[in-house]
Amino acid sequence: MQGENLHKGTxxxxxDEQLISFVTRLGERRWDSLAKVAGLRRxxxxxxxxxxxYLRPNLKHGPFSVEEERLIVQLQLxxxxxxxxxxxxxxxxxxxxxxxxxxxxLRKRVQVQQKGEFIYKVENVAHDFNKKSIEVVCSSEGESKENSIDRSPLSDWGMRNSPYHESKILDWIAELQNGFGDKEKELGQDCNSNGSMYEYNPHQEYYDTWDYSGFLWDL
DNA sequence: AAGTGTGACAACCGCGACGCG
DNA sequence: ACGCGTCGCGGTTGTCACACT
Known part of the structure; x- marks a missing residue:
C-alpha cells in the first residue's frame, strides 16, 4: 500500500457502500488486498x-441497556x-x-462510588481495628474520633491505595473481585500478628459491603 | 453572541501473535 | 529457523456537539 495516498478520518x-459490497463478495479477510481491489484508499x-x-450485519447501535451495563461491569471486573x-x-x-x-x-460511576461509599464502608469496617490508634491520636491532639479517623493508619492506607490514584483502581477492584491476592493475604496475616499500621483484616464483612453489582445502578 | 470546557464517540496507532512460504 | 504479511487487541488521539460562562 502507498501510505501517502491513504485516506484517514471519517x-x-x-x-462504506463500497466496503460493504466487496466484503460481501470477498469475505472478511485479506483486508489489505480487499482495500486495493475495492479501490478504497484506506x-x-x-x-x-x-x-x-459499524458495517457488519447484526450490530446494535443504540444505547446500552441496563442489563448490558451490568454485564460489562461484571465482566470488566x-x-x-x-x-x-x-x-x-x-x-x-x-x-x-x-x-x-x-x-x-461506567468507569466514572465506579470512581465516584469509590470516592464516597466505598472508602466510607472500608473505614467503617476498619474502625474497630483502629480504635486503639484513634484513641491515642485523640488524646494527644484533642480532636474528635470522627475527625481523627482521617488520620488513622487505615485511612492512610485507603488513600494511598484507592480511587485517588486512578491507575490503581481497576487493579484493586479486580483483586477484590477475585478475592484477596497473596499480597493482601500476607498483609492480613501480618496485621493480625503484629498489630502494625496495616491492621486491616480482610474478614468476610468487608466483602459483603462491596456489593458492586447492586450499588452501581442506584446512582 | 462568542469563547471555552467537557463529554461522547469514531478512528488511528503500536505492538504482539499467528500462519505461511 | 526465519522473514514477511496479516490479523487482533488495547490504548490513545481527533473531532464534533453541546453546555456553560
Missing part, C-alpha cells in the same frame, strides 16, 4: 475496523480490559463500543 457513505486495518465496528472477550458476550456490540462506553460512562 468514512464517507460511498466508501489501509486494510482501517477497512477491517470500519467493517467490524472479572477479566479486566479484555474488551474483545467481553464483546463476545454481548451480541451485537463491538469491543471498541464497549471500551468507549466503559471509559465515558
Amino acid at each position: 468514512w464517507l457513505q460511498e466508501e 489501509s486494510g486495518k482501517s477497512c477491517r475496523l470500519r467493517w467490524l465496528n 472479572q477479566w479486566g480490559n479484555k474488551w474483545s472477550k467481553i464483546a463476545r458476550r454481548l451480541s451485537g456490540r463491538t469491543d471498541n463500543e464497549i471500551k468507549n462506553y466503559w471509559r465515558t460512562h
